[in-house]
Amino acid sequence: MIPALAAGFSGLAQIASALLLLLGLVFWIAGSWPLLGRGSYLTKLHYLGISDTLGSALMLLGLLLRFQREWPLLLLALLSLVVWNTIFGYVLAACSQAARRFPPAP
Amino acid sequence: MSGLLFGMVLAVLLEILVVCRRTDVWHRLAAFASVSTKVGMVMLVVSVVRDDWMVGLVGVIVLSVGNGSVMLLANLLQGVER
Amino acid sequence: MSRLILIALRMLIWLLLTADPDELNVVIGLAVSLALPLPRRVRSLTPAQLWRALAASLAAVPQAYGEAVQLLLHRKLEESVLHDEPVLPSGRPSSVLVFLDVFRITLTPFTIALGLDDGGRSYRVHHLVFEEDRR
Structure with a gap:
């Protein structure tokens, strides 16, 4: 009874992990696609935030379900990924705007 | 799993195409940062597929400190452009 | 009090990084998170x-x-x-x-x-x- 339950649970975890990985991949591709278009720089940064931060976080959650032996490092990767990428988007936006606001002297 | 890896490599190739095409340096910087994150994720997935945690460790390190250098570059570039 | 919260966050990162609940390791992490400088004006928070x-x-x-x-x-x-x-x-x-x-x-x-x-x-x-x- 118990092993069957455990096997069922692990099968459920596998399915959930596959779903999360696929969803993350969809976010990746959908978020990277506007980079090829002609939108403004800041609009592209919005989409890049979706693809990199949110999509990669979903993928890391999927990996966490599948690979529980190394959970501390995966959790650290998740935490640092979300914080770094978000702040990185802010730095890219702020730096490019500052360069545009103070045009170089002729 | 290999289908997933195929899709991930496709997404990275998309970004590399953007880097090759654009001339604006800020677009390039954004695309390069995105490539760095994505390659780190590809490393983690490869490590799970091969069940070899050493590759995954490198991936975790790339994810946690790889963006710092690009951030520094952005600040430098801002100073140069001003 | 808010210093305590910040130091607890640092300890969390250290423990996740080392993945080792050993006594010596915890002491080293505590020393490092106490030694790192705190951000400005955090005391008035x-x-x-x-x-x-x-x-x-x-x-x-x-x-x-x-x-x-x-x-x-x-x-x-x-x-x-x-x-x-x-x-x-x-x-x-x-x-x-x-x-x-x-x-x-x-x-x-x-x-x-x-x-x-x-x-x-x-x-x-x-x-x-x-x-x-x-x-």
């Missing part, structure tokens, strides 16, 4: 402010997923505007609060913070809106 900012940052994560789905489904409709968002409470903000606010604003896909304005009283925020909302 009340714990309630810090907790509120932390909770708002955590609550931004599910909201960010909702907005991401919304943005990906309405691909062709958006248009970008700049506006100011007065977020900060009165007084000079601590750098921890500014960090958490910028994190919260930038994490959600519709908005990106662009920096402080007005001598630190409001954020400049870049905001995506749908065209039908503007009409």
Whole structure:
């Protein structure tokens, strides 16, 4: 009874992990696609935030379900990924705007 | 799993195409940062597929400190452009 | 009190990094997190402010997923505007609060913070809106 339950649970975890990985991949591709278009720089940064931060976080959650032996490092990767990428988007936006606001002297 | 890896490599190739095409340096910087994150994720997935945690460790390190250098570059570039 | 919260966060990162609940390891981590300098003006921060900012940052994560789905489904409709968002409470903000606010604003896909304005009283925020909302 118990092993069957455990096997069922692990099968459920596998399915959930596959779903999360696929969803993350969809976010990746959908978020990277506007980079090829002609939108403004800041609009592209919005989409890049979706693809990199949110999509990669979903993928890391999927990996966490599948690979529980190394959970501390995966959790650290998740935490640092979300914080770094978000702040990185802010730095890219702020730096490019500052360069545009103070045009170089002729 | 290999289908997933195929899709991930496709997404990275998309970004590399953007880097090759654009001339604006800020677009390039954004695309390069995105490539760095994505390659780190590809490393983690490869490590799970091969069940070899050493590759995954490198991936975790790339994810946690790889963006710092690009951030520094952005600040430098801002100073140069001003 | 808010120093304690920050040091606890540092200890969490150290323990995740080493993945080793050994006694010596914990002592080393505690020494490192006490020795690193604290951000400016963190002493004047009340714990309630810090907790509120932390909770708002955590609550931004599910909201960010909702907005991401919304943005990906309405691909062709958006248009970008700049506006100011007065977020900060009165007084000079601590750098921890500014960090958490910028994190919260930038994490959600519709908005990106662009920096402080007005001598630190409001954020400049870049905001995506749908065209039908503007009409």
